[in-house]
């Protein structure tokens with residue numbers, strides 16, 4: 001996608017961009033929750049090293065997997081137009097259609113808390129692995145349902161899998177559905193080439209959602225949802241934190257200026273201020 005966009009916008013031949021596949025620890029380790037194996041650097045460490053050593057000129061990430069705090073030498077240079085931000089429920093047609101005491105597979109603390117809020121009788125079971133592995137576990141009857149990002153399914157040509165969950169039922173993860181491209185600070189030619197393919201709506205929205213995370217001191221242990229949508233000249237920003245048992249939700253909503261990351265960060269702090277001590281303790285701030 002990124003190579004295509006670059007060649008199209010700059011009139012380069014297809015051969016101008018060479019794709020180097022870098023396997024990350026996040027891809028390799030499939031049997032433990034991300035929270036237990038060191039969090040998001042799992043998807044960036046190897047690509048950061050390849051960037052620093054000049055093996056690659058830029059790195060393409062699912063922004064959802066990119067830590068809030070990045071090394072000073074690395075810049076988020078561009079984002080592609082955002083895909084579907086929503087989650088999908090796979091296995092049943094609705095949360096109501098689940099049997100009593102359902103078993104739902106996910107290892108996302110956000111999805112686990114949101115599912116438990118909707119279905120307090122649910123048991124959440126750890127579910128990782130790639131999409132094919134998860135769908136096989138579901139087909140084998142290990143769980144009644146699982147949740148996956150619509151964007152990931154669409155990109156795998158599996159857009160017909162599952163039922164889309166409305167945003168008001170399940171606010172997505174910060175950065176969900178966005179692809180971002182990072183390059184080294186100081187590599188001006190590459191940064192300029194990437195700037196030409198940046199989708200500013202996606203960039204501003206995702207940066208605001210990341211600022212909420214910054215204000216919260218959130219990690220992948222933390223049940224956080226945030227979504228910004230362009231609303232005229234401003235952003236409509238929503239965020240929530242949820243206790244793992246689904247009993248406590250603190251949410252905030254505001255219209256902010258497009259690049260007002262301070263306001264977004266303040267929203268993150270406001271969520272924490274209003275949370276009970278138990279919920280607050282899930283955050284590092």
Ligand SMILES: NCc1[nH]cc(CCC(=O)O)c1CC(=O)O
Nearest residue numbers: 062064148149151152176177178
């Ligand atoms: N490591 C999880 C991850 N990171 C990005 C995606 C999907 C694409 C996206 O949300 O942008 C997924 C899988 C999922 O949440 O179902």
